[in-house]
Amino acid sequence: MRFISEMPYGETSSDGVREQLFTLGEIPGVLWTPQGAAGTRPLILLGHGGGQHKKAPDILARAHRFVAECGFAAVAVDVPGHGDRPPHEEYHRIATENQARVAAGAELAPLIADFQALVARRTVPEWRAVLDAVQRLDHVGAGPVGYWGISLGCGLGVPFVAAEPRVRAAVLGLGGALASAEAAARITVPVEFLVQWDDERVPRDQSLALFDALASAEKTLHANPGAHGEVPAFELDSTLRFFARHLV
Amino acid sequence: MRFISEMPYGETSSDGVREQLFTLGEIPGVLWTPQGAAGTRPLILLGHGGGQHKKAPDILARAHRFVAECGFAAVAVDVPGHGDRPPHEEYHRIATENQARVAAGAELAPLIADFQALVARRTVPEWRAVLDAVQRLDHVGAGPVGYWGISLGCGLGVPFVAAEPRVRAAVLGLGGALASAEAAARITVPVEFLVQWDDERVPRDQSLALFDALASAEKTLHANPGAHGEVPAFELDSTLRFFARHLV
Numbered sequence: 001m002r003f004i005s006e007m008p009y010g011e012t013s014s015d016g017v018r019e020q021l022f023t024l025g026e027i028p029g030v031l032w033t034p035q036g037a038a039g040t041r042p043l044i045l046l047g048h049g050g051g052q053h054k055k056a057p058d059i060l061a062r063a064h065r066f067v068a069e070c071g072f073a074a075v076a077v078d079v080p081g082h083g084d085r086p087p088h089e090e091y092h093r094i095a096t097e098n099q100a101r102v103a104a105g106a107e108l109a110p111l112i113a114d115f116q117a118l119v120a121r122r123t124v125p126e127w128r129a130v131l132d133a134v135q136r137l138d139h140v141g142a143g144p145v146g147y148w149g150i151s152l153g154c155g156l157g158v159p160f161v162a163a164e165p166r167v168r169a170a171v172l173g174l175g176g177a178l179a180s181a182e183a184a185a186r187i188t189v190p191v192e193f194l195v196q197w198d199d200e201r202v203p204r205d206q207s208l209a210l211f212d213a214l215a216s217a218e219k220t221l222h223a224n225p226g227a228h229g230e231v232p233a234f235e236l237d238s239t240l241r242f243f244a245r246h247l248v
Numbered sequence: 249m250r251f252i253s254e255m256p257y258g259e260t261s262s263d264g265v266r267e268q269l270f271t272l273g274e275i276p277g278v279l280w281t282p283q284g285a286a287g288t289r290p291l292i293l294l295g296h297g298g299g300q301h302k303k304a305p306d307i308l309a310r311a312h313r314f315v316a317e318c319g320f321a322a323v324a325v326d327v328p329g330h331g332d333r334p335p336h337e338e339y340h341r342i343a344t345e346n347q348a349r350v351a352a353g354a355e356l357a358p359l360i361a362d363f364q365a366l367v368a369r370r371t372v373p374e375w376r377a378v379l380d381a382v383q384r385l386d387h388v389g390a391g392p393v394g395y396w397g398i399s400l401g402c403g404l405g406v407p408f409v410a411a412e413p414r415v416r417a418a419v420l421g422l423g424g425a426l427a428s429a430e431a432a433a434r435i436t437v438p439v440e441f442l443v444q445w446d447d448e449r450v451p452r453d454q455s456l457a458l459f460d461a462l463a464s465a466e467k468t469l470h471a472n473p474g475a476h477g478e479v480p481a482f483e484l485d486s487t488l489r490f491f492a493r494h495l496v
Contacts, residue, residue: 197460197469208456211471212445218480221445221471223459232466234493238486245482 001133015068024133027126028084029077030054032063033139037073040141042247043134045127045167046076047149047157053083062148062236070244073140077130079156080122091119109203113178116155120180123156124163131166142166144247148239150174150194151201151228158210162186169246171239174199174228176206177213184213191216192242194231195223202228249381263316272381275374276332277325278302280311281387285319288389290495291382293375293415294324295397295405301331310396310484318492321388325378327404328370339367357451361426364403368428371404372411379414392495396487398422398442399449399476406458410434417494419487422447422476424454425461432461439464440490442479443471450476 004021016035023029033041044066046059053059054076063074081088098111135142147170149157154175161170162183170187173194177184191214195207211221220242224232252269264283271277281289292314294307301307302324311322329336346359383390395418397405402423409418410431418435421442425432439462443455459469468490472480 217473219473221469223469225467
C-alpha cells in the first residue's frame with residue numbers, strides 16, 4: 001500500500017476530515033479518517049455507482065459524514081474501468097454490446113445483472129485486499145466493518161458482503177435479484193435496503209425479490225418515490241444512524 | 249370537554265409528562281403534554297389497534313416519547329366498542345359473524361377492510377371533534393398536527409388524514425389497499441408507512457398497493473421481517489425523527 005498524496009496537507013480541514021489517496025497494486029483508493037485520529041475504529045467501505053468513481057460527490061459526502069459525525073474511517077476504491085483506472089477492454093466491449101442490444105429491444109435488467117456478476121468476480125478479492133491493507137494502519141485498525149453501496153455498488157456489494165465476515169452491517173439497494181439472489185441468501189448481517197419506487201433501471205419486483213432473498217434476521221427496506229438517481233437526502237441520516245447502531 | 253383526572257397529580261412525573269384523562273361527549277380520551285407546558289405546540293393524534301385502547305402499552309410508550317423528547321402534545325381516544333366505551337352491539341355482531349366466516353374458510357383481509365370502513369364513518373368525525381377541543385386548550389393550541397396509527401389505526405387513520413387538513417404528516421401501516429385505497433389517493437402530506445414483511449393479517453401485495461395509492465410527494469415505506477405484531481423498536485426512533493422533521 002502506497003500513499004500518494006494527502007489532504008489537507010497537515011492542516012485541519014473544515015470538517016476535521018483527513019483524506020489520503022493511495023494505490024494498492026493497481027487499485028487506486030482513498031482513505032478518510034478523523035484529523036489526528038489514533039487507534040482502532042469502525043471502517044466503512046463505500047462502493048461507487050456505474051460510470052462513477054471513488055471520489056464521486058455522493059461518495060465524498062457520505063464518507064465525510066461517517067468520519068466527521070461518527071468518528072469512523074471510510075475507504076473507497078475505483079472499480080476496474082472507472083476513475084483513475086485504465087479503460088478495461090473486456091468490460092468496455094460488453095457494455096457497448098449491451099447498449100446495442102437494448103437499442104434493439106433487449107431487456108436492460110438481465111444485461112446489467114450479468115455484467116455486475118462478471119465485475120464482482122474481480123472486485124470481491126480486490127476489496128478484501130483493501131480491507132487487509134487499511135486495517136493494518138494504526139489510525140484504522142481491525143475494528144468492525146460496514147459496507148455502503150447502491151446501484152453498481154449493490155450488484156458488487158452483495159457478493160462482497162456475502163464473502164467477507166469482517167462486514168457486520170450493510171446499506172444496499174437500487175439493485176435486483178437477478179444479479180445476486182444467490183449471494184444475498186448467504187448474507188446474515190443487518191441490512192438497510194434502499195428502493196426507488198419508480199426506478200427506471202431496476203424493476204420493482206426484482207428489488208423486492210432481492211430484499212426478500214437476504215437471510216438477515218434484521219433487514220429494513222426503505223422505499224421512496226422517484227427515479228433511480230433520486231434517493232432522498234434524509235436517507236443519508238438514516239444510514240448514519242444504522243451504522244452507528246450496528247458498528248459502535 | 250371535561251377533565252376527569254390528572255397524573256401525576258401536580259407533581260413532575262419521572263419523564264416530565266403530564267397526563268389528563270377527559271371525556272368529550274361520550275368519547276373517553278387522554279391528553280399528554282410536557283409538565284408545565286404553556287403555549288402552542290405540535291400535536292400528535294394516536295389511533296390504537298384492534299382490541300386495544302387509548303392507554304395500550306405501545307400507545308403510552310409513543311406518547312411519552314413524543315412529549316418528553318419533542319415537547320409535543322399527544323392525544324388518544326377509545327375507538328367505539330374499545331377501552332372505556334360500552335360494547336357496541338352492531339360492531340360486536342359483525343365481528344362475531346366475521347370470525348364464523350373465517351372459520352368457514354372466508355378470506356380475512358376483505359372482512360377486516362369492510363369492518364374498518366364502517367367504523368371509520370364514525371371515528372373520522374369523532375377525531376376531528378377531539379382536535380377541535382384539544383387545540384382550544386392553552387397548553388396545546390392550534391399548531392401543526394401529526395397522526396400515528398397502524399393496523400386498525402391505519403384503517404381508521406387513512407380516511408381521517410384524507411379528511412383533515414390540519415394533519416401535516418402521518419405514520420401509517422400494517423394496513424391494506426382494500427380498506428382505503430380511495431381515501432389514500434386524497435392524502436398528499438408526507439407519510440412514513442410501516443410494512444411487516446411476513447404479516448399474517450395483511451397480504452404483502454395489499455400493503456404495497458396502499459403505499460402505492462398515497463398521493464404524497466414524500467412517502468417512505470419501511471418494511472421489516474416478522475409478523476403483524478412484531479414492528480421493531482428502532483422504528484419508533486424513526487417515527488420521532490419523521491415528526492420532528494415535518495411538524496417543527
